[in-house]
Amino acid sequence: MASKLAALQQWVDEVAVLTRPAQIHWCDGSDAEYQALVQQMLQTGDLIELNQQTHPGCYLHRSHPSDVARVEHLTFVCHPQQEDSGPNNHWMDPAAAHAKIDALFDGCMAGRTLYVIPYCMGPIDSPLARCGVELTDSPYVVANMRIMTRMGAAAQARIEREGRFVRGLHSIGELDPERRFIMHFPDELLIKSYGSGYGGNALLGKKCHALRIASHQARAEGWLAEHMLIVGIENPLGETHYIAAAFPSACGKTNLSMLIPPEGYLRDGWKVWTVGDDICWMRPGTDGRLHAINPESGFFGVAPGTSDATNHNAMRSISHDTIFTNVAVTADNQPWWEGLPGTPVSDWQGRAYDPANGPAAHPNSRFTVSARQCPTWSAQAEAPAGVPISAIVFGGRRPALLPLVMEARDWAHGVLMGAAMGSETTAAATGAVGVLRRDSMAMKPFCGYHFGDYFAHWLAFDRPGAKLPKIFHVNWFRKGSNGQFLWPGYGDNLRVLEWMIERIEGRATGVDRPIGILPADGELKLDGLALEPAWLDELLEVDHAGWQDELAAIGDYLETFAPRLPERLRVEQQRIAQALVEAAEQPRRQASG
Ligand code: OXD
Ligand code: MN
Secondary structure: OOOOOHHHHHHHHHHHHHHOOOEEEEOOOOHHHHHHHHHHHHHHOOOEEOOOOOOOOOEEEOOOOOOOOEOHHHEEEOOOOHHHHOOOOEOOOHHHHHHHHHHHHOOOOOOOEEEEEEEEEOOOOOOOOEEEEEEEOOHHHHHHHHHHOEEOHHHHHHHHHHOOOEEEEEEOOOOOHHHOEEEEEHHHOEEEEEOOOOHHHHOOHHHHHHHHHHHHHHHHHOOEEEOEEEEEEEOOOOOEEEEEEEOOOOOOHHHHHOOOOOHHHHHHOOEEEEEEOOOEEEEEOOOOOEEEEOOOOEEEEEOOOOOHHHHHHHHHHOOOOEEEEOOEEEOOOOEEOOOOOOOEEEOOOOOEOOHHHOOOOOOOOEEEEEHHHOOOEOHHHHOOOOEEEEEEEEEOOOOOOOOOEEEOOOHHHHHHHHHOOEEEOOOOEOOOOOOEEEOHHHOOOOOOOOHHHHHHHHHOOOOOOOOOOEEEEEOOOOEOOOOOEOOOOHHHHHHHHHHHHHHHOOOOOOEEEOOEEEOOOOOOOOOOOOOOHHHHHHHHOOOHHHHHHHHHHHHHHHHOOOOOOOHHHHHHHHHHHHHHHHHHHHHHHHHHO
16 A cells, blocks of 8 residues: 555655665555564564463563653753744754754665554544654654554545645654654654663654654644543432543552542542543634543553552453563563552563562553454544533642642643642653752643643633633542552542532632642541541642742743743732732731731
8 A cells, every 4th residue: 555645655755765665555544454463573572472361462571671651851842943843852953953864864764664653643534633644764653653543544644635644753763762753743743762772752643643743733722732631530420520630640540541430439420531642632622611532542551669559450451462561570471560460470671580780670561452452442533523621620740738639720720720730750761850840731841842832822712702621630649658649549549530520510718828728627527537637738728938949940931931931920820929928928917016
């Protein structure tokens, strides 16, 4: 199969001239094609068969040990004008970037197959969906793209109908960290990625297209491309509210999207429906509400910590037909990672397991699995019109200060909450782990343009006729003085989501604090939960002095986006800073009055 779309055929021809592959394979996305690729990778050692009795259709991929995470320092967003990429991105002049990376692509596919992967991000017949074509020399990438996107003949037909698609060129090159770049050319709707086979660097439909390029397109076209899960919460009356939530990488988006309600909630008939675990595209509908689709069709989830206790739905999803990357294996060849029962015999690099070498599974080891295998997969995930969003939630790993939950008083305050988001870093990107960094809307590594313009774009949704979702901020990761997490998290997070729904429905009043609206006494349902009352107080406490410092830090951070920082955000930051000063003075005034 080749293409009748001249622009596509011509691009493939040009890339073939540059990279000189031995052959070209146009992917049709069929089962037979997938099975043939798997057989080929089993022969080359790219895949290792796992125990087919316990895990039918499951395989292990071991990456190059230097190629285990996104490489933010080697990721560039190349707008013609540097200012348009913003201080939040690395920038290279587009001509220089093309020259640098094309030199690496020159002849790099000699002796290899060039795979042409037409894909659609979103339900194939959705007007919110967008298409792309990835050219790669990695069969592992093809197999993963087949799970993560709607890939193959149907996508190609749509591309040929529409004539417009995002181009992505990828080669694993020599997997040499010195010869590794992930480059984006938003104006050209083009991605070039060289030298890495890792998901976020190599599955170009995911972070590169669905976030960096799409956020740029979304700005021009009036929608939002966000690093958010989408989950439907159905109450015992059968009413479902869809919530979109942004957390930085490896902060539990997959777990929240597949949450299992606590015992009492299950008994009462609460249900949770998974629409997406990582990316959300939202657009205002004619009804004024934001409607969202998950552009992906699979989960590329973090394995360590996933267990029957933390995410039973994920465990059921990955019991068959799953690709595991960089996990350990047990004596009977089952996939294993920290958090699972049993013991590994070999670690993620295939060495005999020795605790002296560190964790058996790489902390950023992953599973790739079709979303359809998830027991809570929502039928609405395939709805071309998407799902209406009732609440947007921001959150990060904050061991102190940030309360369990707070609600923004209005849209602009919510945008500030998102912009001010901070979190401790995780293993999903290379670099130090556990360091607090600001990560606005969890988009620091993914926004394809200047954050100042991005905040302005968010603010612009607040216009006459808009019926915008309420915005909340949560912190599941607050620690007590003993260094332990104060909140149990996982399924119990539904208690917090229920409060949000009560607010949306106007049934909870909350209490107005300078930093936002917090649950009033008794509004968080805690029955069946052994939570010390003192811990709840700590989870909801507002430390005025600490918050004054936080507001000052937020102000400094926001100013790094001047002169493109929207004044509205500055005003909002000042309003809260002032409210904190007044609240701190109040008790003093009362005492002296
Ligand atoms: C991911 C990430 O893989 O955010 O989703 O790194
Ligand atoms: Mn992510």
